[in-house]
Amino acid sequence: MTRPPFRNNLIEWVYTILPFILLGVSIFMFFGCSNSASKNAEIANTLRIGHPAEPKAIDPHQAISVAEGNIASALFEGLVTQPAQGDAKILPGVASSWTVNAKNSKFVFSLNPNAVWSDGTPIDANTFVESYKRILTPRFAAQNAVLFYDILNAEEFHKGEIIDFSKVGVSAISKYELEIGLNRSVPYFLQKLKHFAWFPVPIHEIQANGDLYSISNSWASSQNLVSNGPYVLASWQRNLRISIVKNKRYWDAEKVSVASIEFHPIENTQSQFRAFQADQIDVTEEIPSELKSASLPNARFDPVLSTAYLVLNTESSSLKSSRARVALSQAIDRKLLIKAVLKSGTPANRFTPKSMPGYPLRSDLANPALVNFAGSELDALRDNGPLTMVVSNRDVSIAVAEALQNMWKTKLGIDVRIQNMEFRTFLTRLDEGDYDIGYIAWTGDYVHAYTFLDVLRSDGLHNRSRWKHSEYDDLLDKSLTQHDSNSRLETLYQAESLLMEEMPIIPISWKTKDYFVSSRVQNWPASLVLLRTYKYVHLQK
Numbered sequence: 001m002t003r004p005p006f007r008n009n010l011i012e013w014v015y016t017i018l019p020f021i022l023l024g025v026s027i028f029m030f031f032g033c034s035n036s037a038s039k040n041a042e043i044a045n046t047l048r049i050g051h052p053a054e055p056k057a058i059d060p061h062q063a064i065s066v067a068e069g070n071i072a073s074a075l076f077e078g079l080v081t082q083p084a085q086g087d088a089k090i091l092p093g094v095a096s097s098w099t100v101n102a103k104n105s106k107f108v109f110s111l112n113p114n115a116v117w118s119d120g121t122p123i124d125a126n127t128f129v130e131s132y133k134r135i136l137t138p139r140f141a142a143q144n145a146v147l148f149y150d151i152l153n154a155e156e157f158h159k160g161e162i163i164d165f166s167k168v169g170v171s172a173i174s175k176y177e178l179e180i181g182l183n184r185s186v187p188y189f190l191q192k193l194k195h196f197a198w199f200p201v202p203i204h205e206i207q208a209n210g211d212l213y214s215i216s217n218s219w220a221s222s223q224n225l226v227s228n229g230p231y232v233l234a235s236w237q238r239n240l241r242i243s244i245v246k247n248k249r250y251w252d253a254e255k256v257s258v259a260s261i262e263f264h265p266i267e268n269t270q271s272q273f274r275a276f277q278a279d280q281i282d283v284t285e286e287i288p289s290e291l292k293s294a295s296l297p298n299a300r301f302d303p304v305l306s307t308a309y310l311v312l313n314t315e316s317s318s319l320k321s322s323r324a325r326v327a328l329s330q331a332i333d334r335k336l337l338i339k340a341v342l343k344s345g346t347p348a349n350r351f352t353p354k355s356m357p358g359y360p361l362r363s364d365l366a367n368p369a370l371v372n373f374a375g376s377e378l379d380a381l382r383d384n385g386p387l388t389m390v391v392s393n394r395d396v397s398i399a400v401a402e403a404l405q406n407m408w409k410t411k412l413g414i415d416v417r418i419q420n421m422e423f424r425t426f427l428t429r430l431d432e433g434d435y436d437i438g439y440i441a442w443t444g445d446y447v448h449a450y451t452f453l454d455v456l457r458s459d460g461l462h463n464r465s466r467w468k469h470s471e472y473d474d475l476l477d478k479s480l481t482q483h484d485s486n487s488r489l490e491t492l493y494q495a496e497s498l499l500m501e502e503m504p505i506i507p508i509s510w511k512t513k514d515y516f517v518s519s520r521v522q523n524w525p526a527s528l529v530l531l532r533t534y535k536y537v538h539l540q541k
Helices: 005-044 066-075 125-136 143-148 154-158 203-209 269-277 322-330 334-342 376-383 395-412 423-432 450-456 470-481 485-502
Strands: 046-051 095-100 106-111 170-174 177-181 231-237 241-246 260-265 299-312 387-392 416-421 437-443 505-516
Touching (some): 046 066, 046 269, 066 231, 066 241, 125 143, 125 154, 125 177, 125 203, 143 154, 231 260, 269 395, 299 322, 299 450, 322 395, 322 485, 322 505, 334 395, 334 505, 387 395, 387 423, 395 416, 395 437, 416 423, 450 470
Parallel strands (some): 046 260, 387 437
Antiparallel strands (some): 095 106, 170 177, 231 241, 241 260
16 A cells, blocks of 8 residues: 555654654753762762851851851861861961971961962962951951960050051061961960961952951852862852852862761751751751750760850949859759750869860869858849840750749749840840840860960950959969969969859850761761861761
């Protein structure tokens, strides 16, 4: 039978284009599968971290919290850096090597010429000189500028007593040699350099965005943020996610295994736990207190130099008396608070943690006599109306405040009004003195008792209690002149005894770092001062 002409033509046309159709399907399937496989691989190599709050800043000179420092440590790198685990080792960062004089008062750093900014701009010795000048400039008002006071004339420059920065002990010997001269012997100085406040900043990029010394300069909010660490900023979706990706120009990029990291700001610890259970994040900031007594897989309880405490506004009319402050402290059942609310940690009878290496742990620490709860100071506390206690929105902070509220009402007859708020607002209230009592924690910036006791110095930038005591300041100053380590620590111990007599802060507990880490996360860092580097972390495929 003869086929109709149009039918013959149709069959011929189909056979003609069929190979091309099959080729197109093959190409689609290949690239479709490749894109899917690529997307899955990308997800598989993304580390997702639960962050306690939306960061106030990722400019390392403006960041103040440990959590903000953790983001800064992924994006930036200083002269030296942290090992994969622990705190003892000092590893090269931008500085490939260094020399130290016999007195531990002069350091010369040789910079790595392969360490460049993410836009390719070189990092030289002058970059560090200008970066340190920025954080010490008085009108920049950096809270962590106090960490630089070991440097010759740095304190005087920061306080405006001298205006010529060339007199400060930081200088560029050559393009890639930086000298830092100290005003005293500081054997732990290299440990201090690990802190994010010492990271260099891209001077050229900041100046392109405005005033180098203005806190309102928005350079660090740009999607094109220039940095020098293992990672660079990919996107910042406010209150949702900060995404960073591997920095291809990082000098040690071959050691960086994880391709990208996401920081998810989730303030509520229960919400973080649910996100962890749902495999939406790999690391939490904390374990909800009600779960800490259970035996949970993937839970970690790391030792850490951190103290949870109450900061008391000594300028408040209700809290000017040390007797009233001591009475508040003695009315607290710390063991019950830890057992019922915190579920971890140990009762603290001083600010410096008992786990501080080398620091005296004796029973002779000042223990003020029990206060007569019917004293006139406590009458004034009751008569002045309720005390205002401010806390962050974290559920455990609110629970602690409620427990203390009940203890003080029961034992002292004192009313306390609790105000909980977003973390940045909470810090602002403390800084402005708009509170009576605040619940907060301090984690050491480096492994030495001075990092705790310096907080309460009369002019300390973190002294939110506004307590001033010349004898205490003198003891801190004396410790800085003592070259013998044991003598220095004994002097600091005397200062702490005085601190506990006056009680401008009330230590509550010495903390552990309690959190969840997914089993797919390998070589997650542990540090007594919560310093973190991500370049040694691996993810199981």
